[in-house]
Amino acid sequence: MTKIDAKIPDGNLAEKWTKFKSSVPLVNPSNKRSLEIIVVGSGLAGASAAASLAELGYKVKVFCFQDSPRRAHSIAAQGGINAAKNYQNDGDSVYRLFYDTIKGGDYRAREANVHRLAEVSGSIIDQCVAQGVPFAREYGGLLSNRSFGGTQVQRTFYAAGQTGQQLLLGAYSALQRQVGMGNVQLFTRHEMLDVVTIDGKARGIIARDSVSGALERHFGHAVLLCTGGYGNVFYLSTNAMGSNVTAAWKAHKKGAFFANPCYTQIHPTCIPVSGDHQSKLTLMSESLRNDGRIWVPKKENDTRKANEIPEDERDYYLERRYPAFGNLVPRDIASRAAKERCDAGFGVGSSKMAVYLDYAAAIIRYGKGEANKHNMHSPTDEEIQSMGKAVVKEKYGNLFDMYKQITGEDPYEVPMRIYPAVHYTMGGLWVDYNLMTTVPGLYALGEANFSDHGANRLGASALMQGLADGYFVIPYTIGAYLAAEIRTPSMSTDSEDFVKAEKAVRDRLETLMNIKGSKPVDYFHKRLGKIMWDECGMARSEKGLKASIKEIQALQKEFWSDVKIPGEIDNLNPELEKAGRVADFLELGELMCIDALDRNESCGGHFRVEYQTEDGEALRDDDKFAYVAAWEYEKQSSFKLHKEELKYENIKIAQRSYK
Amino acid sequence: MEGHLNLTLKIWRQKNTQTAGKFETYQVSGISTDMSFLEMIDVLNNRLIEEGDDPVAFDHDCREGICGMCSMYINGRPHGPNRGVTTCQLHMRSFKDGETITVEPWRASAFPVIKDLVVNRSAFDRIIAAGGFISVNTGNAQDANNLPINKDNADDAFAAAACIGCGACVAACKNASAMLFTSAKISQLALLPQGQIEAATRAQAMVAQMDEEGFGACSNTGACEAECPKGISIENIARMNREYFSATFSSK
Numbered sequence: 001m002t003k004i005d006a007k008i009p010d011g012n013l014a015e016k017w018t019k020f021k022s023s024v025p026l027v028n029p030s031n032k033r034s035l036e037i038i039v040v041g042s043g044l045a046g047a048s049a050a051a052s053l054a055e056l057g058y059k060v061k062v063f064c065f066q067d068s069p070r071r072a073h074s075i076a077a078q079g080g081i082n083a084a085k086n087y088q089n090d091g092d093s094v095y096r097l098f099y100d101t102i103k104g105g106d107y108r109a110r111e112a113n114v115h116r117l118a119e120v121s122g123s124i125i126d127q128c129v130a131q132g133v134p135f136a137r138e139y140g141g142l143l144s145n146r147s148f149g150g151t152q153v154q155r156t157f158y159a160a161g162q163t164g165q166q167l168l169l170g171a172y173s174a175l176q177r178q179v180g181m182g183n184v185q186l187f188t189r190h191e192m193l194d195v196v197t198i199d200g201k202a203r204g205i206i207a208r209d210s211v212s213g214a215l216e217r218h219f220g221h222a223v224l225l226c227t228g229g230y231g232n233v234f235y236l237s238t239n240a241m242g243s244n245v246t247a248a249w250k251a252h253k254k255g256a257f258f259a260n261p262c263y264t265q266i267h268p269t270c271i272p273v274s275g276d277h278q279s280k281l282t283l284m285s286e287s288l289r290n291d292g293r294i295w296v297p298k299k300e301n302d303t304r305k306a307n308e309i310p311e312d313e314r315d316y317y318l319e320r321r322y323p324a325f326g327n328l329v330p331r332d333i334a335s336r337a338a339k340e341r342c343d344a345g346f347g348v349g350s351s352k353m354a355v356y357l358d359y360a361a362a363i364i365r366y367g368k369g370e371a372n373k374h375n376m377h378s379p380t381d382e383e384i385q386s387m388g389k390a391v392v393k394e395k396y397g398n399l400f401d402m403y404k405q406i407t408g409e410d411p412y413e414v415p416m417r418i419y420p421a422v423h424y425t426m427g428g429l430w431v432d433y434n435l436m437t438t439v440p441g442l443y444a445l446g447e448a449n450f451s452d453h454g455a456n457r458l459g460a461s462a463l464m465q466g467l468a469d470g471y472f473v474i475p476y477t478i479g480a481y482l483a484a485e486i487r488t489p490s491m492s493t494d495s496e497d498f499v500k501a502e503k504a505v506r507d508r509l510e511t512l513m514n515i516k517g518s519k520p521v522d523y524f525h526k527r528l529g530k531i532m533w534d535e536c537g538m539a540r541s542e543k544g545l546k547a548s549i550k551e552i553q554a555l556q557k558e559f560w561s562d563v564k565i566p567g568e569i570d571n572l573n574p575e576l577e578k579a580g581r582v583a584d585f586l587e588l589g590e591l592m593c594i595d596a597l598d599r600n601e602s603c604g605g606h607f608r609v610e611y612q613t614e615d616g617e618a619l620r621d622d623d624k625f626a627y628v629a630a631w632e633y634e635k636q637s638s639f640k641l642h643k644e645e646l647k648y649e650n651i652k653i654a655q656r657s658y659k
Numbered sequence: 660m661e662g663h664l665n666l667t668l669k670i671w672r673q674k675n676t677q678t679a680g681k682f683e684t685y686q687v688s689g690i691s692t693d694m695s696f697l698e699m700i701d702v703l704n705n706r707l708i709e710e711g712d713d714p715v716a717f718d719h720d721c722r723e724g725i726c727g728m729c730s731m732y733i734n735g736r737p738h739g740p741n742r743g744v745t746t747c748q749l750h751m752r753s754f755k756d757g758e759t760i761t762v763e764p765w766r767a768s769a770f771p772v773i774k775d776l777v778v779n780r781s782a783f784d785r786i787i788a789a790g791g792f793i794s795v796n797t798g799n800a801q802d803a804n805n806l807p808i809n810k811d812n813a814d815d816a817f818a819a820a821a822c823i824g825c826g827a828c829v830a831a832c833k834n835a836s837a838m839l840f841t842s843a844k845i846s847q848l849a850l851l852p853q854g855q856i857e858a859a860t861r862a863q864a865m866v867a868q869m870d871e872e873g874f875g876a877c878s879n880t881g882a883c884e885a886e887c888p889k890g891i892s893i894e895n896i897a898r899m900n901r902e903y904f905s906a907t908f909s910s911k
Contacts, residue, residue, distance in 0.1 A: 048797075051797070052796075052797040055796040055797060066720060066726075066728060067718060067728065067779070067780055067781070068727075068780065068781065068783065068784050068824065069784070070727070070784075070824055071720055071721075071726045071727060071728050073720070073721060073726070075721065075725050075726050075727075076721045076723055076725050076726065085803070085804075087804060123798075123800070125803045126800035126801065126802055126803045127795075127797060127798075127799075127800045128803075129800065129803040129806065129853070130793065130795045130799065130800035130801070130803075130853055131792070131793050131795060131853075132792075132793045132816070132847065132848050132851050132853050132854050134813055134814075134816040134817035134820050134847065134851070135803075135813075136813075136817075137807075137808060137810050137813045138810065139810050140807065141807025141808050141809055141810065141813075142804050142807055143803055143804055159817060159820075160817065162725070162821065165725055165821075165823075166817070166820060169820065172787070173787060173791055173792035173793070174792060174795075174797075176784060176787040176788040176791065176792060177788065177792040177794065179784075179788045180788035180789060180790075186784070188781065188784075211773055211774075240720040240721040240722070240726060241719060241720055241721075241722060242720050274661075274691075274693045275661070275691055275693055275694075277691055277693070277694045277698045277701070277702065278698070279695070279697070279698050279701055279722060280722045280723075282722075282723045283723075401743070402723065402724065402748070405724070405744055405748045405750065406695075406748070406750070408750070408752060471797045471798075472797070472798075475797065518709075519709075520705045520708040520709065522701070522705060523705075564708060564709070566707070566708050566711070566712065566713050566714060567713050567714075571674075571675065571774070572675075572716055572773060572774040572777065574714070574716060575708065575714060
C-alpha cells in the first residue's frame with residue numbers, strides 16, 4: 001500500500017526551504033544533458049518549468065493540446081499576481097502573505113508549502129520584469145500595486161486586466177528561446193492520454209497527435225503534469241473550452257492520489273448565464289472589487305432599473321455584513337453572500353440570478369481626484385464624469401469592453417450584473433513538498449496539484465503559485481529524484497510497458513468510436529454539469545450528494561452506451577477529443593461528490609448546508625477534519641481515503657473572520 | 660433584447676491539407692441574438708452530429724478574446740464585421756435575420772489549412788523562437804524596482820504586448836504579411852531598457868525568420884491594424900523597420 005509522506009523538511013518554518021536548497025542532492029551539468037524530462041501543459045507552471053529546466057541543461061519535451069504553447073488558459077487570468085515585496089510600505093512581509101494565504105484557505109493548506117510560496121514570491125516579480133513583462137507603473141517609473149480579496153495590504157502586481165497574458169507570454173518567450181536553442185522539443189496539438197510506469201516509476205507518456213490521430217510513445221526520466229484545473233466538470237465555468245482533467249485523471253488511475261477533489265472555487269464576479277446556448281462563462285476580474293461596490297435593492301422583487309433606485313434603497317450587503325473587508329472579502333464568502341441574496345428574492349436582471357457591481361461612486365471619486373490634480377476648482381458634473389471614466393478605462397478598460405461585447409450593455413453608464421461561476425479548483429493531484437505525486441518520478445505543478453490554497457484560493461495567488469512551482473521550486477526539488485537516476489539510460493519505447501500502454505489507449509479510443517449511439521458528447525457533459533452545479537456547487541447536502549453519486553453512475557453507463565462520435569479516429573476529430581475528456585469528467589465528478597459527502601464540515605469553497613454558524617458562515621470541524629483527503633483509485637467507482645494530517649505549528653488555527 | 664435569427668451559412672469545408680476544399684451551404688434557424696458566433700457554430704455542429712455528418716472543425720479555446728486561437732474569416736473580414744473583437748466575442752446581435760454569412764479559414768501560404776477552418780500557425784512560434792525574448796535565465800534577475808521605466812514607454816510596450824498571436828493581421832493583408840505580429844514583439848522589447856541590449860540581433864533574427872516562413876512584404880494598406888482585434892498599432896511596423904535598418908547598417 002502506498003503511504004503518504006509529505007517529506008516536509010525539519011527545522012523552523014522560515015528556514016525549511018533555505019536548508020532544503022542547501023542540502024538537496026545536485027545533478028552535475030554533464031549528467032543533466034542525458035536526463036530527459038517530459039512537461040505536459042504549457043501554461044504558467046508548464047512553460048516556466050520547461051524553460052527553467054532546459055536552461056539548467058536537462059533535455060525537455062513539452063506537450064500541449066492547443067496549436068501553440070501561448071494559448072494555455074493561464075493567458076486569461078486577469079487581475080494580478082501577489083508578491084510580498086512591501087513596495088507600498090504598508091506592512092507586508094513574507095509572513096503576512098503566508099498568514100493571509102493560510103487563513104484565506106480556511107486552515108486547510110500545508111504550512112511548509114505556503115511559506116515557501118511566500119518566500120519565492122518576490123523573485124517571480126524580479127524574473128518577470130527582467131523578461132520584459134510590462135507591469136503597470138507609476139509616473140516615477142516604479143511598479144504599481146493594487147489590492148485583492150482577503151488582504152489588507154496592496155501586494156498585487158498587474159498589467160491592466162491582462163496580467164495572466166503578460167506573464168504567460170513572458171514564460172512562453174523564455175520557453176521559445178529554449179526551443180530555438182534546441183534544448184526543448186515542442187509537441188503542439190498533442191494530447192497526453194496516459195502515463196507509462198515501469199517498475200512503479202513514471203517513465204513516459206502516450207500522446208495522441210490530434211492532427212493525424214497517431215498515437216506516440218515518449219520516454220522521460222521524469223514526467224511533470226502542469227495541466228491546470230478541472231472546473232469544466234461543471235460544463236459551464238470560466239475555464240477555456242479545452243481545459244480538462246484527463247492527464248491528471250490518467251495519472252490518478254496509474255496510482256497518483258487525488259487530493260481534496262471537492263474544493264472548488266466559485267468566483268463571485270462573472271457575467272450571468274444568458275440562455276441554454278451558453279458554452280462558457282466569463283469572469284469579471286476580482287480587481288473590479290477594488291473600486292466597484294456590490295449591491296442589490298432593499299426591496300424584494302424590485303423591478304426598477306438600477307439607476308432609478310435611490311441610494312437609501314440599496315443594500316450594499318458585503319459592506320453591511322463584513323465592514324472590515326467590505327467588498328474585498330475572499331471569493332467563497334462573496335459568492336455565498338450573492339447566492340443568499342438572490343435565493344432570498346433580491347436578485348436583479350431578467351433571470352433574478354444576479355447582483356449589481358457598480359462603478360458610479362468610483363467614477364465620481366476618480367473624477368474629483370483628477371480635477372484636483374489639474375487644479376480645476378469648480379469642475380462641472382460632466383467634467384468629473386468624463387475624467388473619472390478615463391481613469392476607470394485605464395485601470396479596467398479591457399474588462400469593461402468585454403462586458404459590453406457580451407451583454408450589449410455599457411458598464412460606464414449602468415452597473416454590471418454579475419453572478420458567481422466555477423473558476424478554479426483548489427483540489428488536484430496530491431504532491432509532497434517536492435511536488436512529486438505518489439508515483440515516483442511523476443510531478444504535478446500549478447493548479448493541477450492541491451498544495452497551496454487549502455479550501456479557498458485568494459485572488460492573484462494562482463499566477464504566483466504556477467510561476468513559483470515552475471521557476472523556483474521544481475528546478476531544485478527535482479534534483480532530489482533525478483540525482484538517483486543518473487545511471488538510468490534513456491529507455492526504448494518498444495518495451496512491453498510502452499506497447500501495452502499504447503494498446504490500452506487505442507482500445508479505449510476504438511471503443512468510444514464504436515458506440516455509435518444517438519447523443520452528442522455535449523449532451524452528456526451538460527447533464528453532468530447540471531448535477532454538479534446543483535448538488536456539488538455553492539451549497540452541498542448529504543441527501544443531494546448521495547443522490548448525485550447514483551445519478552452520475554447512471555450517466556456514466558448511458559454515456560458508454562449512447563454517445564455518438566462522428567468522423568474518423570485517424571484525423572483531426574474534436575468530438576473524439578471531447579468524448580475522452582467527458583468520460584474522465586464523469587468519473588471525477590463522482591469522486592468529487594464522494595469527497596464532499598465524506599467531509600462533514602464546511603470550509604472555504606466547500607459548504608455543507610448542515611454545517612453552518614447561526615449567521616450562515618462556514619462551520620469548520622478542526623478536531624475531525626484538519627486533514628488533506630487523498631483518494632487512491634481502486635477500481636471503477638471505488639476509491640480509498642488516505643489522510644494527511646495538517647499540523648499548524650506557526651499559525652493559531654481560528655474561526656476565520658472578515659467582519 | 661434577445662431576438663431570433665434564421666441564417667444561411669456558406670462554410671469552407673476541407674478534409675485535410677492535401678485535399679481541395681469547397682463551400683457547403685447550411686441553414687440554421689432560431690439563433691438567439693445573445694449567442695456568440697462560435698455558439699452558433701456549436702448549434703450547427705450538434706445538429707450535423709445528430710444527422711450523421713462530420714461537424715465543422717474550427718479552432719477555439721478561451722472564448723473570451725484572449726487566447727488567440729479562434730480564427731474565422733467572416734464575410735470577407737478576419738473575426739467578422741466588428742472592430743476590436745475576436746470571433747469568440749462576436750455576438751449574433753451583429754447580424755440580421757435572413758442574412759447569408761460566409762465563413763472561411765485564414766488564407767495564407769504560411770498558414771496551411773489543417774481541416775475546414777483550422778490552420779497551422781506554428782510559423783508564429785518559430786518567429787518568437789528566433790528572437791522574441793530577452794536572454795535572461797531564471798534566477799538572474801535583480802530587484803524589479805532597481806530598474807525604473809518611464810511610464811509612457813511602459814504603456815507603449817504594454818500596448819504592443821497585447822498582441823494575441825491570432826494571425827488576423829496576416830489574413831487581412833493582401834500580401835499575407837506578418838509584419839504587424841513580428842513588429843509588436845520587437846517593439847515591446849525595444850521600448851524597454853531590459854530589451855535594448857539584444858535589440859539589433861533580435862530585429863534581424865525575427866525578420867529573417869518571418870521571411871523564411873513565406874510571409875509577404877508589407878502592403879502599406881493598414882488592413883492589419885484595422886482588423887487587429889487588439890488594436891495593435893501600425894506604428895510598431897515603423898519602429899521595427901527603424902530597428903531593422905539601424906541593425907543592418909551598424910552590423911559588423
